[in-house]
Amino acid sequence: MKRIKLHDRCFRLMIEADVIDREIERVGTQINRELAGERPLFLGVLNGAFMFVADLLKHITIEGTEISFVKIASYAGLSSTGKVQDLIGLREDITGRTVVILEDMIDSGESIMHMKKMLEEKHPKQVKVAALFYKPKALKYDLTIDYKCIALENDFVVGHGLDYDGLGRNYPDLYVVDEGTNEN
Structure with a gap:
């Protein structure tokens, strides 16, 4: 089994990159079908x-x-700090436009709720949400995720853009923390 070590934690392979890629392609096809003619603005987080x-x-x-x-x-x-901070803001005029938020992970939903509120103040036609990974059991808000790739349990994961204190984003596969092999 593939394993990686980041800082003081070990992680084991959870989902291979080809599975992730197939789900992303599926969601892309769905978006093309549903938003044809919309001239959408994709907003990556x-x-x-x-x-x-x-x-x-x-x-x-x-x-x-x-x-x-x-x-x-x-x-x-x-873990989540529970506080969302805007670090770099939106510069485009989204009045009357379809905006699709692209998020790597939705767990509590706090960040997405904050973003949706910020965007809705700018009068878009509609705001859609696409998530690469999401944790249904961790959601604390009644949040619609319009485009979902892969549901996960409430485990800490890294890879495919997700990190552990800055490390691990570069791995194409997804890894889950391996509690049995971590240093104390």
Whole structure:
């Protein structure tokens, strides 16, 4: 079994990259079908969503598609801080536009709820949410995730854009923390 070590933690392979890629392609096909003619603005949430954004946009064929990024943070170490911070803001005029938030991971839903509120104040036509990974059991809000790739249990994972204190984003596979092999 493939394992990696990041800082003081060991992680074991959970989902291989080809499985992730197939799910991203499936969601891209769904978005193309549902948003045809919308001229959507895809809004990637940095840092984690960079791989998801790049992988998904390879499959988007909608004419007039644009991409932008915002950076927010709510994690420290292995857990959410519960506080969302805007770090880099939206510069585009989204009045009357369809906006699709591209998020690497939705767990509590705090970050997405914060972003949706911020975006709705700018009068878009509609705001959709796409998640590479999501944790249904961790959701604390009644949140619609319009485009879902892969559901996970409430475990800490790294890879495919997700990190543990800055490390692990570069791995194409997804790894889960392996509690039995971590250093104390």
